Amino acid sequence: MNENTRSRFGYLALVALWLAVLGVACATDRAPDVVLQGQLTGSDNHSYREVPFQVPTGVNRITVQFESTGRAEHTTIDLGLEDPTGFHGQQGLRGWTGGSKQLFTVGAVDATPSFAPGPIQPGRWALLLGIPNIRPASKAEYTARIWFGHPGDPAWLPAVLNPPLRKEMAWYRGDLHMHGAHSDGSCPTQSGDGRAPCPLIFTVEEAARRGLDFIALSDHNTVSQANDIRELQPYFDHLLLIPAREVTTFQGHANLFGTTEPLDFRLGSKSVPDWNALLTQATALHGVFSINHPIRPNDETCMGCGWTPAKPVDMHLVQAIEAVNGIDAMSPQHTGIPFWEAQLNQGFHLTGIGGSDNHNAKVALPFPGGSMAIGLPTTVVHASELSMKAILDAIRAGHVFIDVQGTRDRAIDVVATVGDHSAEMGDALSAPAGSTVRITLHTEALDQAHAQIIVDGKPLQTKDALVIGGAKQTLSFDWPSDGGRHWLRANVRGADGSLLIVGNPIYFN
Template sequence: MLRLLPALALLLLQTPAHAQQADQVATGEITGADHETYKQIPFDVPEGTERITVRLTYDKANKTVVDLGVFDPQRFRGWSGGTRDRFTLSASDASPGYLPGALPAGRWHVQFGVPNARKDAHSPYRVEIFLDRGTVRNASAAIADAPINAAPGWFRGDLHMHDAHSDGSCKSKTGKKIPCPLFRTVDAAANAGLDFVAVTDHNTVSHFGGLRELQPYFDNILLIPGTEVTTFGGHANAIGLTRWVDFRIGTPGVPNVAAVEKAVAEAGAILSINHPGLPSGEACMGCGWVWPDTDWNGITAIEAINANTVNTPLSGIGFWYKQLNAGHRLTGVGGSDNHNPDAEAGRAGIGRPTTVVHAEALSTPAILAGIRAGRVFVDVEGTRTRVLDVEAVSGRTRALMGETLAPGAKLDVTATIAGVDAGKAVLIANGTEAQSLPLAPAVTFHLDRKAACGWIAVNVTTQDGKLLLVGNPIYVRCGR
């Protein structure tokens, strides 16, 4: 007996985005009469659906076997046989064996193939259909992987890299320069000992399906889908995207930067401005951030350290500090901007610099939340051992990087530092070096409220001022 239970529209709209609730459920039974036959399980896809996830459970007793596939109203969309019990499809990506593309509204059907059902078989099955539609993200929740590490901690990653899906290159087996396969980029990141990477090809999402295929193999590193939104007035990484966003600022559908920011947020991602200190023009077309109508409330981070500009006048540090001084809360991050996983001479390898994020778990939502929270530091040389954490205390109140402190007359700022043999700790107050002290496992600065008002941060440098570790701000209220 087959039951198809479409979810009520009201329930669909009221379901929290994080809930994993099936929108439609079909149940039935495989019997001996189904042996070596095909069986269609219909379901309906409403207008505006952005992702579909299908999950199958059935009784495998007595050697019953069910193969799994799907058809949309017009065409075949994929087949995984008996190898998986769930799959997902969207315009940008799909599970291996399935075809991404538009999700036409109408009657779809899950396709069963039954290569084996014994004569006396009575095997109940349940097919659950999950949909992403509007603010509801049931399909994304149903296909989401468990955290690679469920414990909180510091996680090291690289938020900016490219492969064959845009302008990444490497050498072929015979030594020719070729567009570099995504697998090579991910393999290099894993070999670098990173905990996570965001692969951010220019303006495309064609690599998302590849990341979905590679993640089960690379089960010790989190692969975060991203896009470098590349415009005529600047580049920005959309990190954690679930779908393509239109980058064509100035066209009717994308009138301004705010439209891009809105689309990125609706797609579940954060936006981080890349290499903002670079020039724009023929020297580096569209590289520097020059959009005059930027809504800074829609920006989460700034790439303060890009491998190609670190410790140069083109560094993003000054741009970041300027925005902090204007009152915008923005997390400073780093990115290798790697275009070749072999890291040929003169180019940074993947993971140099490293963005180190304190997160509740090693998962995409947790890493994004950690970046938003701002308890982040950048390991400029991409070591795996250096640590920087900062705490400000005033009376009975305290704050960590990314938090806000309401100080009394005085406050103490303590930097906990590890993995650096020599150099100095530098206290930054509103973009200016306020104090410096010799390195120690814990370095404490003392300052009054007036000097701290606005924001403070701690960096670690060599004796001659070369950046090694870059800390994020603690925001300090000016009033009592």
């Protein structure tokens, strides 16, 4: 072990002090695996220094945060990273930032711009410091904190790379399904004479223009878009970019959110004989798994699209159903809602979500006419903050409604109360036989629409018609409990009957 490298345990107290003094890292971040410290003096001017560290086996990501003193004296330290192949010319140099980045990551599929992604070999790595300027009498202290990532880590780790974009509990609006150049998304070329794989920047800019808070980039069976996300996310500090993939098989499609780890999608092969084997692999990756557009043909018009597993699937391993796909927003008779409700009726707690399935970021027509435009439909999530982990946790918990036409302001909140206990969409509530459940709907921007309550898949006849008569409206009614197991959710329909809002269930008993 190099003299600059000390065990992480010896540094815990020092790290705590840095966190308190500098406030640079997220409070939930774990301590770095390696801390490198050293001093530069005037004699280091115009020189390079290698600061080595050991990378153990089983590491698939290296994240470095660098700090140094002496900026007031114009001391400048450039940064690079060498891998174990050695630094001879360019070989072994995984990247060079100059003085442009003090925080960077290098992983198997993605890296901060300036660095090359790829396998992380165990062995001797080194930070390469270049010193273009330090005055003869100056001294500078530097500290590099290094975190190692491991197979199976969710995409929101390490926390230092993924600070929340907003820190308050709120309803956040997003689109959970889209394709770009990394799969079959295409758009007109610059001249307009042809089509080309559509650069991811257009997707992200369109989502930002629509005012979305988050998008999931779900290319077919690939996570190569994660490398573009590394470039785009720091600039887009109002729009959370969630790496995802559309697991695309001959027996249906499903989105897996929040992981960039490899996943074998070849159903019928030795390693993944069926969906249950694939789902068991996916569960170990901590992401959220959602069955896409389940009610679709699986034939020559749409190969593999419909959910057609060869063997029964253990739905305990699934967290969500794409209840509304972008095409459904135009022809709502084909939504995934009946499939979703059939699962709910079997006792599974599954979150209904929406996704545009956009394949052309340049299609941005307002509804109607913008079938599959980004944000159409919009999934609205009640999350503790705008971060990947918080958004995915809230989807898992069912704190979600779908804004079918992708507006910026339509909203619904459903609360069920029994005595002192209450529940929001996605929650479970105990309602003993003979008790009265108070159901309260808060709506926004749904004037003249009407709410429809659905219990166990059937419309509930309420005494009062649930007509919404204002920009902000609260409607309530009592529902007598029979003590049985039920789920209850709300839809909101426009005056013409069109589906505007799809709420998630509250589960009873």
